[in-house]
Amino acid sequence: MAPAIDETNHQRIAALGARVLAGGSIDRDEALWLFHLEASADIFDLLAWANRIREQFKGNKVHLCSIVNAKAGGCSENCSFCAQSSFHQTGSPRYGFVDPEPVMQAADEANQHGVTAVGLVAAWKGLNEGPMLDEVCDRIADLAKSGKTRPDASLGIIKSQKVADRLKQAGLECYGHNLESSRNFFPKHCTTHTYEDRVETIGYLKKAGIKICSGGIIGMGETREDRCDLALSLRDIGANVVPINILNPIPGTPFASNPKLPPLEILKTIACFRFLLPRREIMIAGGRTVNLRDLQSMIFTAGASALMVGNYLTTLNQSVEQDLQMLKDLGLDPNWESHDFRDQDEAACGCAPKAATAELVSA
Numbered sequence: 001m002a003p004a005i006d007e008t009n010h011q012r013i014a015a016l017g018a019r020v021l022a023g024g025s026i027d028r029d030e031a032l033w034l035f036h037l038e039a040s041a042d043i044f045d046l047l048a049w050a051n052r053i054r055e056q057f058k059g060n061k062v063h064l065c066s067i068v069n070a071k072a073g074g075c076s077e078n079c080s081f082c083a084q085s086s087f088h089q090t091g092s093p094r095y096g097f098v099d100p101e102p103v104m105q106a107a108d109e110a111n112q113h114g115v116t117a118v119g120l121v122a123a124w125k126g127l128n129e130g131p132m133l134d135e136v137c138d139r140i141a142d143l144a145k146s147g148k149t150r151p152d153a154s155l156g157i158i159k160s161q162k163v164a165d166r167l168k169q170a171g172l173e174c175y176g177h178n179l180e181s182s183r184n185f186f187p188k189h190c191t192t193h194t195y196e197d198r199v200e201t202i203g204y205l206k207k208a209g210i211k212i213c214s215g216g217i218i219g220m221g222e223t224r225e226d227r228c229d230l231a232l233s234l235r236d237i238g239a240n241v242v243p244i245n246i247l248n249p250i251p252g253t254p255f256a257s258n259p260k261l262p263p264l265e266i267l268k269t270i271a272c273f274r275f276l277l278p279r280r281e282i283m284i285a286g287g288r289t290v291n292l293r294d295l296q297s298m299i300f301t302a303g304a305s306a307l308m309v310g311n312y313l314t315t316l317n318q319s320v321e322q323d324l325q326m327l328k329d330l331g332l333d334p335n336w337e338s339h340d341f342r343d344q345d346e347a348a349c350g351c352a353p354k355a356a357t358a359e360l361v362s363a
Protein backbone atom coordinates (compact mmCIF):
# COMPACT_ATOMS: atom_id res chain seq x y z
CA MET A 1 0.00 0.00 0.00
CA ALA A 2 1.26 3.49 -0.81
CA PRO A 3 2.39 5.50 2.26
CA ALA A 4 -0.14 8.05 3.51
CA ILE A 5 0.51 11.63 2.38
CA ASP A 6 1.88 13.72 5.24
CA GLU A 7 -0.70 16.50 5.55
CA THR A 8 1.50 18.38 8.01
CA ASN A 9 4.28 18.66 5.41
CA HIS A 10 1.75 19.68 2.77
CA GLN A 11 0.48 22.49 4.98
CA ARG A 12 3.92 23.68 6.06
CA ILE A 13 5.20 23.84 2.45
CA ALA A 14 2.05 25.79 1.51
CA ALA A 15 2.50 28.22 4.42
CA LEU A 16 6.12 28.95 3.46
CA GLY A 17 5.21 29.23 -0.23
CA ALA A 18 2.35 31.62 0.51
CA ARG A 19 4.67 33.78 2.62
CA VAL A 20 7.22 34.08 -0.20
CA LEU A 21 4.45 34.77 -2.72
CA ALA A 22 3.27 37.63 -0.52
CA GLY A 23 6.74 39.19 -0.60
CA GLY A 24 8.10 37.63 2.60
CA SER A 25 11.19 35.52 3.11
CA ILE A 26 12.14 32.30 4.84
CA ASP A 27 14.93 31.80 7.36
CA ARG A 28 17.75 29.23 7.40
CA ASP A 29 15.91 26.67 9.54
CA GLU A 30 12.85 26.84 7.33
CA ALA A 31 14.97 26.58 4.19
CA LEU A 32 16.90 23.62 5.59
CA TRP A 33 13.65 21.83 6.29
CA LEU A 34 12.73 22.26 2.61
CA PHE A 35 16.18 21.05 1.43
CA HIS A 36 15.68 17.90 3.54
CA LEU A 37 12.29 16.91 2.12
CA GLU A 38 12.49 13.31 0.91
CA ALA A 39 9.06 12.02 -0.14
CA SER A 40 8.26 12.56 -3.81
CA ALA A 41 4.76 13.85 -2.87
CA ASP A 42 6.42 16.58 -0.76
CA ILE A 43 8.98 17.40 -3.46
CA PHE A 44 6.23 17.79 -6.08
CA ASP A 45 4.31 20.02 -3.64
CA LEU A 46 7.45 22.12 -3.30
CA LEU A 47 7.91 22.33 -7.09
CA ALA A 48 4.31 23.52 -7.53
CA TRP A 49 4.91 26.37 -5.07
CA ALA A 50 8.28 27.23 -6.65
CA ASN A 51 6.52 27.43 -10.00
CA ARG A 52 3.91 29.83 -8.56
CA ILE A 53 6.66 31.98 -7.04
CA ARG A 54 8.49 32.08 -10.39
CA GLU A 55 5.27 33.10 -12.15
CA GLN A 56 4.54 35.76 -9.52
CA PHE A 57 7.92 37.48 -9.87
CA LYS A 58 8.99 36.57 -13.41
CA GLY A 59 5.75 36.04 -15.35
CA ASN A 60 6.52 33.88 -18.36
CA LYS A 61 9.87 35.53 -19.14
CA VAL A 62 13.02 33.46 -19.37
CA HIS A 63 16.48 34.99 -19.50
CA LEU A 64 18.89 33.31 -21.92
CA CYS A 65 22.68 33.56 -21.74
CA SER A 66 25.47 32.06 -23.79
CA ILE A 67 29.23 31.97 -23.33
CA VAL A 68 32.40 32.09 -25.38
CA ASN A 69 35.45 30.29 -24.05
CA ALA A 70 37.72 33.31 -24.51
CA LYS A 71 40.89 31.67 -23.15
CA ALA A 72 40.88 27.90 -22.75
CA GLY A 73 42.73 25.44 -20.52
CA GLY A 74 45.99 25.58 -18.59
CA CYS A 75 44.48 27.40 -15.63
CA SER A 76 46.75 27.86 -12.61
CA GLU A 77 43.93 27.01 -10.17
CA ASN A 78 43.08 23.54 -8.85
CA CYS A 79 39.25 23.53 -8.78
CA SER A 80 38.46 19.83 -8.51
CA PHE A 81 35.46 19.89 -10.84
CA CYS A 82 37.18 21.73 -13.70
CA ALA A 83 38.53 20.22 -16.92
CA GLN A 84 40.57 23.39 -17.56
CA SER A 85 42.78 23.24 -14.48
CA SER A 86 46.47 22.58 -15.23
CA PHE A 87 46.46 20.29 -12.15
CA HIS A 88 44.30 17.72 -13.97
CA GLN A 89 45.00 15.62 -17.09
CA THR A 90 41.76 15.95 -19.04
CA GLY A 91 42.75 16.53 -22.67
CA SER A 92 40.71 19.74 -22.63
CA PRO A 93 41.67 22.22 -25.40
CA ARG A 94 44.15 25.02 -24.66
CA TYR A 95 44.45 28.35 -26.45
CA GLY A 96 45.30 31.97 -25.70
CA PHE A 97 42.98 34.95 -25.58
CA VAL A 98 40.42 34.87 -28.35
CA ASP A 99 40.54 37.12 -31.48
CA PRO A 100 37.71 39.58 -32.14
CA GLU A 101 36.07 37.49 -34.92
CA PRO A 102 34.77 34.51 -32.85
CA VAL A 103 33.39 36.95 -30.28
CA MET A 104 31.42 38.86 -32.90
CA GLN A 105 30.27 35.58 -34.41
CA ALA A 106 28.91 34.55 -30.99
CA ALA A 107 27.13 37.93 -30.76
CA ASP A 108 25.51 37.35 -34.18
CA GLU A 109 24.32 33.88 -33.16
CA ALA A 110 22.96 35.16 -29.85
CA ASN A 111 21.14 37.95 -31.66
CA GLN A 112 19.55 35.50 -34.13
CA HIS A 113 18.23 33.33 -31.29
CA GLY A 114 17.04 36.14 -28.99
CA VAL A 115 19.72 35.33 -26.41
CA THR A 116 20.07 38.22 -23.95
CA ALA A 117 23.78 38.02 -23.21
CA VAL A 118 27.13 36.68 -24.36
CA GLY A 119 29.75 36.18 -21.67
CA LEU A 120 33.50 36.05 -22.33
CA VAL A 121 34.89 33.36 -20.04
CA ALA A 122 38.63 32.98 -19.41
CA ALA A 123 40.38 30.04 -17.74
CA TRP A 124 42.90 31.86 -15.59
CA LYS A 125 43.18 32.94 -11.98
CA GLY A 126 42.14 36.52 -12.55
CA LEU A 127 42.70 39.83 -14.21
CA ASN A 128 45.17 42.59 -13.32
CA GLU A 129 45.96 45.96 -14.85
CA GLY A 130 48.13 45.67 -17.97
CA PRO A 131 48.01 44.75 -21.68
CA MET A 132 45.65 41.79 -21.12
CA LEU A 133 43.11 44.02 -19.41
CA ASP A 134 43.36 46.39 -22.42
CA GLU A 135 42.68 43.51 -24.80
CA VAL A 136 39.74 42.24 -22.71
CA CYS A 137 38.27 45.75 -22.61
CA ASP A 138 38.60 45.99 -26.41
CA ARG A 139 36.52 42.81 -26.86
CA ILE A 140 33.90 44.03 -24.38
CA ALA A 141 33.72 47.41 -26.12
CA ASP A 142 33.28 45.64 -29.50
CA LEU A 143 30.37 43.63 -28.08
CA ALA A 144 28.80 46.71 -26.48
CA LYS A 145 29.13 48.77 -29.68
CA SER A 146 27.58 46.05 -31.82
CA GLY A 147 24.31 46.44 -29.88
CA LYS A 148 23.58 42.80 -30.66
CA THR A 149 23.78 41.38 -27.17
CA ARG A 150 24.51 42.36 -23.59
CA PRO A 151 28.27 42.13 -22.98
CA ASP A 152 29.05 39.96 -19.98
CA ALA A 153 32.28 38.36 -18.78
CA SER A 154 33.66 35.87 -16.32
CA LEU A 155 37.35 36.62 -15.91
CA GLY A 156 38.25 35.35 -12.47
CA ILE A 157 39.53 37.14 -9.42
CA ILE A 158 39.93 40.92 -9.38
CA LYS A 159 42.18 42.49 -6.79
CA SER A 160 41.61 46.18 -7.42
CA GLN A 161 38.78 48.64 -7.86
CA LYS A 162 40.57 50.09 -10.90
CA VAL A 163 40.19 46.85 -12.86
CA ALA A 164 36.46 46.65 -12.09
CA ASP A 165 36.03 50.31 -13.07
CA ARG A 166 37.87 49.76 -16.39
CA LEU A 167 35.55 46.86 -17.22
CA LYS A 168 32.53 49.02 -16.48
CA GLN A 169 33.88 51.85 -18.65
CA ALA A 170 34.39 49.38 -21.51
CA GLY A 171 30.66 48.60 -21.38
CA LEU A 172 30.53 45.48 -19.22
CA GLU A 173 27.10 45.02 -17.69
CA CYS A 174 27.24 41.75 -15.79
CA TYR A 175 30.17 39.71 -14.39
CA GLY A 176 30.04 35.98 -13.71
CA HIS A 177 31.86 34.95 -10.56
CA ASN A 178 30.46 31.91 -8.77
CA LEU A 179 30.86 31.38 -5.05
CA GLU A 180 30.75 27.71 -6.21
CA SER A 181 29.69 26.25 -2.85
CA SER A 182 29.30 27.16 0.81
CA ARG A 183 32.17 28.83 2.67
CA ASN A 184 32.50 25.57 4.62
CA PHE A 185 32.78 23.32 1.55
CA PHE A 186 34.92 25.64 -0.62
CA PRO A 187 38.37 24.38 0.56
CA LYS A 188 37.28 20.84 -0.30
CA HIS A 189 37.22 21.68 -4.01
CA CYS A 190 39.79 24.46 -4.30
CA THR A 191 42.89 25.41 -2.33
CA THR A 192 44.71 27.78 -4.70
CA HIS A 193 42.40 30.65 -3.88
CA THR A 194 39.77 31.26 -1.21
CA TYR A 195 36.09 31.89 -0.83
CA GLU A 196 37.03 35.30 0.57
CA ASP A 197 38.95 36.14 -2.66
CA ARG A 198 35.69 35.55 -4.51
CA VAL A 199 33.56 37.63 -2.14
CA GLU A 200 36.12 40.47 -2.36
CA THR A 201 36.00 40.39 -6.18
CA ILE A 202 32.21 40.67 -6.09
CA GLY A 203 32.55 43.70 -3.80
CA TYR A 204 34.75 45.56 -6.34
CA LEU A 205 32.35 44.72 -9.17
CA LYS A 206 29.28 45.90 -7.28
CA LYS A 207 31.02 49.13 -6.37
CA ALA A 208 31.76 49.67 -10.06
CA GLY A 209 28.04 49.31 -10.83
CA ILE A 210 28.32 45.93 -12.55
CA LYS A 211 25.53 43.37 -12.10
CA ILE A 212 26.51 40.09 -10.48
CA CYS A 213 26.03 36.61 -11.88
CA SER A 214 27.02 34.25 -9.09
CA GLY A 215 25.98 30.74 -8.20
CA GLY A 216 27.65 27.40 -7.81
CA ILE A 217 27.93 23.73 -8.58
CA ILE A 218 25.93 21.00 -6.91
CA GLY A 219 26.91 17.33 -6.83
CA MET A 220 30.52 17.85 -5.67
CA GLY A 221 29.93 15.93 -2.42
CA GLU A 222 28.54 18.89 -0.50
CA THR A 223 25.69 18.43 1.99
CA ARG A 224 22.21 19.89 1.76
CA GLU A 225 23.31 22.35 4.46
CA ASP A 226 26.11 23.51 2.13
CA ARG A 227 23.60 24.07 -0.68
CA CYS A 228 21.33 26.02 1.65
CA ASP A 229 24.24 28.15 2.91
CA LEU A 230 25.33 28.86 -0.68
CA ALA A 231 21.82 30.12 -1.52
CA LEU A 232 21.78 32.28 1.64
CA SER A 233 25.18 33.77 0.81
CA LEU A 234 24.00 34.56 -2.72
CA ARG A 235 20.96 36.30 -1.21
CA ASP A 236 23.30 38.21 1.05
CA ILE A 237 25.65 39.41 -1.73
CA GLY A 238 22.67 40.38 -3.90
CA ALA A 239 23.47 38.20 -6.92
CA ASN A 240 21.27 39.22 -9.87
CA VAL A 241 21.69 35.98 -11.81
CA VAL A 242 22.25 32.73 -9.93
CA PRO A 243 23.62 29.94 -12.12
CA ILE A 244 23.14 26.44 -10.77
CA ASN A 245 25.57 24.03 -12.40
CA ILE A 246 25.21 20.30 -11.83
CA LEU A 247 28.50 18.41 -11.71
CA ASN A 248 29.28 16.58 -14.90
CA PRO A 249 32.14 14.40 -13.67
CA ILE A 250 35.05 14.80 -16.11
CA PRO A 251 37.59 11.95 -16.43
CA GLY A 252 40.97 13.13 -15.13
CA THR A 253 39.53 15.45 -12.48
CA PRO A 254 39.43 14.53 -8.75
CA PHE A 255 35.61 14.41 -8.97
CA ALA A 256 35.63 12.00 -11.95
CA SER A 257 33.90 9.24 -10.01
CA ASN A 258 31.47 11.33 -7.98
CA PRO A 259 28.02 9.72 -8.04
CA LYS A 260 25.46 11.71 -10.01
CA LEU A 261 22.72 13.50 -8.06
CA PRO A 262 19.24 12.02 -8.58
CA PRO A 263 17.14 14.30 -10.85
CA LEU A 264 14.51 14.85 -8.13
CA GLU A 265 17.23 16.04 -5.73
CA ILE A 266 18.38 18.52 -8.41
CA LEU A 267 14.84 19.79 -9.02
CA LYS A 268 14.23 20.10 -5.27
CA THR A 269 17.45 22.15 -4.94
CA ILE A 270 16.32 24.52 -7.72
CA ALA A 271 12.95 24.92 -5.97
CA CYS A 272 14.61 25.70 -2.63
CA PHE A 273 16.76 28.34 -4.35
CA ARG A 274 13.55 29.89 -5.77
CA PHE A 275 12.04 30.02 -2.27
CA LEU A 276 15.17 31.80 -0.99
CA LEU A 277 15.73 34.05 -4.03
CA PRO A 278 12.23 34.78 -5.32
CA ARG A 279 13.10 37.78 -7.53
CA ARG A 280 16.47 36.68 -8.88
CA GLU A 281 17.20 34.95 -12.18
CA ILE A 282 17.88 31.34 -11.29
CA MET A 283 19.77 30.01 -14.28
CA ILE A 284 20.36 26.35 -14.98
CA ALA A 285 23.79 26.06 -16.56
CA GLY A 286 26.38 23.27 -16.98
CA GLY A 287 25.40 19.64 -16.46
CA ARG A 288 21.72 20.13 -17.28
CA THR A 289 21.42 17.67 -20.17
CA VAL A 290 23.59 14.92 -18.77
CA ASN A 291 22.06 14.96 -15.28
CA LEU A 292 18.38 15.69 -15.95
CA ARG A 293 17.91 13.96 -19.29
CA ASP A 294 14.11 13.78 -20.00
CA LEU A 295 13.33 15.91 -16.95
CA GLN A 296 15.11 19.02 -18.29
CA SER A 297 11.91 20.93 -18.97
CA MET A 298 10.91 20.51 -15.30
CA ILE A 299 13.55 23.05 -14.24
CA PHE A 300 10.98 25.78 -14.92
CA THR A 301 8.32 24.03 -12.85
CA ALA A 302 11.00 23.94 -10.16
CA GLY A 303 11.38 27.72 -10.37
CA ALA A 304 14.23 28.36 -12.84
CA SER A 305 13.86 31.58 -14.85
CA ALA A 306 17.03 31.54 -16.93
CA LEU A 307 18.92 29.13 -19.11
CA MET A 308 22.47 28.85 -20.36
CA VAL A 309 22.12 27.91 -24.02
CA GLY A 310 24.65 26.73 -26.58
CA ASN A 311 27.63 24.64 -25.60
CA TYR A 312 29.30 24.94 -22.22
CA LEU A 313 33.03 25.57 -21.77
CA THR A 314 34.20 21.99 -22.17
CA THR A 315 31.02 19.94 -22.62
CA LEU A 316 28.13 19.86 -25.08
CA ASN A 317 24.55 20.96 -24.55
CA GLN A 318 21.41 20.23 -26.53
CA SER A 319 20.96 22.58 -29.50
CA VAL A 320 19.66 26.14 -29.04
CA GLU A 321 16.78 25.27 -31.38
CA GLN A 322 15.74 22.41 -29.07
CA ASP A 323 15.89 24.73 -26.06
CA LEU A 324 13.80 27.38 -27.83
CA GLN A 325 11.24 24.73 -28.78
CA MET A 326 11.15 23.53 -25.15
CA LEU A 327 10.40 27.10 -23.97
CA LYS A 328 7.70 27.56 -26.61
CA ASP A 329 6.04 24.28 -25.62
CA LEU A 330 5.98 25.46 -21.99
CA GLY A 331 4.45 28.85 -22.93
CA LEU A 332 7.61 30.66 -21.83
CA ASP A 333 8.99 33.74 -23.58
CA PRO A 334 12.75 34.27 -23.91
CA ASN A 335 12.46 37.61 -25.68
CA TRP A 336 13.35 40.48 -23.38
CA GLU A 337 13.55 43.84 -25.10
CA SER A 338 16.42 44.47 -22.75
CA HIS A 339 16.75 42.89 -19.37
CA ASP A 340 17.85 45.64 -17.02
CA PHE A 341 17.00 43.67 -13.84
CA ARG A 342 14.46 46.27 -12.69
CA ASP A 343 12.01 43.44 -12.01
CA GLN A 344 14.34 42.39 -9.16
CA ASP A 345 13.79 45.65 -7.38
CA GLU A 346 11.44 45.10 -4.43
CA ALA A 347 10.18 48.68 -4.55
CA ALA A 348 9.04 48.18 -8.14
CA CYS A 349 7.32 44.91 -7.44
CA GLY A 350 4.12 46.03 -5.75
CA CYS A 351 3.99 43.00 -3.46
CA ALA A 352 2.90 43.10 0.15
CA PRO A 353 5.57 44.14 2.66
CA LYS A 354 7.83 41.45 4.01
CA ALA A 355 6.08 39.07 6.38
CA ALA A 356 9.32 37.96 7.94
CA THR A 357 12.88 39.17 8.18
CA ALA A 358 15.54 37.10 6.46
CA GLU A 359 18.21 35.52 8.61
CA LEU A 360 21.23 36.17 6.47
CA VAL A 361 24.49 34.33 6.40
CA SER A 362 27.32 36.79 5.98
CA ALA A 363 29.27 36.18 2.77
Ligand code: SF4
Nearest residue numbers: 075077079082085123
Ligand atom coordinates in the same frame (compact mmCIF):
# COMPACT_ATOMS: atom_id res chain seq x y z
S1 SF4 B 1 36.99 26.84 -12.43
FE1 SF4 B 1 37.98 28.65 -13.30
S2 SF4 B 1 39.58 29.18 -11.78
FE2 SF4 B 1 38.96 27.04 -11.34
S3 SF4 B 1 40.40 25.78 -12.54
FE3 SF4 B 1 38.60 26.08 -13.83
S4 SF4 B 1 39.07 27.86 -15.12
FE4 SF4 B 1 40.52 27.86 -13.37
